[in-house]
Amino acid sequence: MKLYDYSKSSASYRVRIALNVKGLSYQPQSVSLLDGDQKSDGYMAINPSGLVPTLVDNGQVLTQSLAIIEYLEEVYPSPSILPTDSAARAKCRALALDIACDTHPLNNLRVLKHLTGPMGHSEDEKLDWYLHWLRIGLSAVEKKVEGTQTAFCCDDMPTLADIFLIPQLFNARRYHLDLTPYPTLKKIEQHCQALPAFEQAHPDNV
Secondary structure (H helix, E strand, O other): OEEEEOOOOHHHHHHHHHHHHOOOOOEEEEOOOOOOHHHOHHHHHHOOOOOOOEEEEOOEEEEOHHHHHHHHHHHOOOOOOOOOOHHHHHHHHHHHHHHHOOOHHHHOHHHHHHHHOOOOOOHHHHHHHHHHHHHHHHHHHHHHHOOOOOOOOOOOOOOHHHHHHHHHHHHHHHOOOOOOOOHHHHHHHHHHHOOHHHHHHOHHHO
């Protein structure tokens, strides 16, 4: 199993966590987004989207972090990263999608480069944009999980929702967002970061 990833890519970070949670060994292959490796002919032949991550498993080339993680859940079901109850599974997926669809796409590297490149926005304006959408996304997730009686987002074990939350909080800290308004998310983060699967996937440790 080979994972093409970039250490600070939150989408790659999600897949590293999932692989670690499931105890799966893989060969990492760095794709530097800053150096433009993702647009090289060699990588584009593997993933025409020019994005990370890409997972190659048993000859199957898989892209998009959520699709990759769902694949891992189906092919390597133990330990599971979804609750057992159908409604709880749907809510868990919804939390992951709050980040994957409503927050991260507005703030990924190619969007930020377009803001300061062709659109001519300043670095301060780019930061305002980034933090605006990040606050909206995290506020929604905080509201959905506040008052939870479990250690993690959806269960007493880490699930898909936590796998998506932790990289987004890493991004928030990179951009110096005040996390005080999100006490439940910070509590969940502490529980997650105490687990080797999360700690070993952290960008500083890969």
